[in-house]
Amino acid sequence: KQEVTQIPAALSVPEGENLVLNCSFTDSAIYNLQWFRQDPGKGLTSLLLIQSSQREQTSGRLNASLDKSSGRSTLYIAASQPGDSATYLCAAPISGGYNKLIFGAGTRLAVHP
Amino acid sequence: GAVVSQHPSWVICKSGTSVKIECRSLDFQATTMFWYRQFPKQSLMLMATSNEGSKATYEQGVEKDKFLINHASLTLSTLTVTSAHPEDSSFYICSAQDPGTLSSPLHFGNGTRLTVT
Numbered sequence: 607k608q609e610v611t612q613i614p615a616a617l618s619v620p621e622g623e624n625l626v627l628n629c630s631f632t633d634s635a636i637y638n639l640q641w642f643r644q645d646p647g648k649g650l651t652s653l654l655l656i657q658s659s660q661r662e663q664t665s666g667r668l669n670a671s672l673d674k675s676s677g678r679s680t681l682y683i684a685a686s687q688p689g690d691s692a693t694y695l696c697a698a699p700i701s702g703g704y705n706k707l708i709f710g711a712g713t714r715l716a717v718h719p
Numbered sequence: 720g721a722v723v724s725q726h727p728s729w730v731i732c733k734s735g736t737s738v739k740i741e742c743r744s745l746d747f748q749a750t751t752m753f754w755y756r757q758f759p760k761q762s763l764m765l766m767a768t769s770n771e772g773s774k775a776t777y778e779q780g781v782e783k784d785k786f787l788i789n790h791a792s793l794t795l796s797t798l799t800v801t802s803a804h805p806e807d808s809s810f811y812i813c814s815a816q817d818p819g820t821l822s823s824p825l826h827f828g829n830g831t832r833l834t835v836t
Contacts, residue, residue, distance in 0.1 A: 640824055649725070649812055649829035650763075695762065705816050705825060706753060709762040 608633040608701045612694075612710035619717055625683040627713045629696030634674045637704035641670050641681050642695040644712070650695065654681070686717045722746060723815050725828030732803055732835055740798045740831045742769075742813030748793035749815035753825075754786075757810040769796040769813075803835040 642650040654670040697707040755763040775788035787799040
């Protein structure tokens with residue numbers, strides 16, 4: 607059964623810092639892994655999708671890596687800005703599936719000026 | 720790009736009434752949509768899979784008679800919370816994937832905040 611864990615649960619940093627958010631999953635036979643952003647009271651915005659054959663994906667200041675063998679993914683945020691403040695969710699498909707997602711509890715990020 | 724629209728964005732209802740939430744795929748046809756629920760300060764939990772033309776499949780612990788799902792067309796799925804109670808107050812979010820691009824990310828609606836008084 608797929609389980610997803612995110613560390614840390616919360617993070618507060620000054621503007622400009624480079625950040626690392628961690629995600630681990632128990633079933634490494636995944637089709638893909640997805641990172642989302644959620645602002646308070648809002649829906650989800652897809653940030654990055656990493657296919658099982660890929661090791662990383664980049665979008666602007668965001669870089670996500672995937673290590674299936676160790677069951678880990680990392681979201682790297684470069685030069686953080688106050689606008690990056692949100693909850694970041696990692697999600698992996700259920701065991702044997704590809705579009706039914708199991709979410710981690712998220713990392714609540716606060717970037718202060 | 721692909722967009723999923725959810726309506727209403729928030730609703731307040733009295734205990735015992737029913738509430739319907741709509742999820743639409745705006746520029747693609749979705750044979751499958753998913754419904755999630757999120758309690759305050761918790762993560763999203765998958766409730767059910769909505770299948771066009773067939774019955775929805777529910778996750779363990781989700782009451783199918785309480786949460787009625789109808790996938791009326793290839794672009795619309797509805798979730799009806801029947802006889803709502805305060806403990807049903809939650810944030811409900813739907814998602815869909817453009818089947819023409821299985822490698823694309825799942826797209827999520829903006830969610831519906833349900834408050835039952």
